[in-house]
Amino acid sequence: MEKLAIEGGTPVRETKLFYGHQYIDDADIAAVTEVLRSDYLTCGPKITKLEERLCRITGAKYAVVCSNGTAALHIACQAAGIGAGDEVITTPITFAASANCALYCGARPVFADINDRTYNIDPKSVREHMTEKTKAVVAVDFTGQAVEVDELLEICHEKGAVLIEDGAHSIGTRFRGRCVGSIADMTTFSFHPVKTVTGGEGGAVLTNNEEYYQRLLLFRSHGITRDEALMERESEGPWYYEQVDLGMNYRMTDIQAALILSQLDKLEMFSKRRKEIVKRYNEAFSEIPEITVQEEIPDSDTTRHLYILRIKPEKLAVDRKGFFAAMAAENICCNVHYIPVYRHPYYEHLGYKKGLCPKAEKLYAEIMSLPLYYAMSDQDVEDVIHAVKKIVENYRIS
Ligand SMILES: *Cc1c(COP(=O)(O)O)cnc(C)c1O
16 A cells, blocks of 8 residues: 555645646737737627627626626625525535625525535526525526526526526536527626636626626626616717616626636636546546545536535545645645635624534535646646545555
């Protein structure tokens, strides 16, 4: 048996491997410098071009780009008319922003439990948590696998609620042949550097609904309109605009838009490589009885953002914390996605208690995210597998 690096053995690799990393090429750099030499740094032609491109890629009718994925969730909630006293159902296994967007609007996030094989929100649990106050469901395509959009749409529309799909992980994913972005009432994307496509920061909301589209535009920019059809009074002249609601400044710069446009040229390539790596991981880990492999959703043709390694603690003489530390000593840097949102102190102070979603809490205790990004070499992937096997062999309870 190989001696673990954490116990003084030789690490699987000499240099650190990070869990995620952006891929920027010369075309990206040229696209950004072109904007820097142009007349518009913000609100210029790249914004329209990016919105058109996102519609073309996803098949959605309308796209509104904004400063980041959190802003996208916020304006989506505002466009859905969410306010004080409303409830918004979401999953605990997500980044806090998926629930915070409800709080921004004065609404209360309600947490539905997950399916413990796919780790996505469980439509059955969503149905159980629907009340008269439910205004929206924020469903997260966790790791990039699409939620059961058709079933969730049916549950929402029965009760007059809006389905917002948080697609921060799932750009490039198709559900039953349709692209994420074109199916739910509204879908949000994030272009943070760890996501599949980046703009440094950036976000977008996609919808097929014109009314939502108009409201998204308003809330992105102060609640101000220059469209006479949306004004309360008659125009006083060519300079005239009106603030008709309370919005934010969530605009995206042309610098970000140019980078995202250039990155989208590589989406197919990014997607293909991520699929290859996931396939190799799945093959290797499905042979290890101490590891649970996340179940593939057959309806989802997935561009995977995260790869979750789930250990079976009852079969190992090490817990997640120890496994994570052993991986780090082998120079494989992992991460954990996610601490159940309601377990954060801020949520605890709001009255959310441990035990609310038992499947989500059990998942959190057993997982870590392995390196997964476009630029990983085959050797990097084999190093990760090697490290996992080495650690499992050392801690196997036989
Ligand atoms: C990254 C992320 C967000 C927030 O996106 P930002 O662009 O970082 O604001 C929201 N939801 C999920 C699931 C995410 O992973």
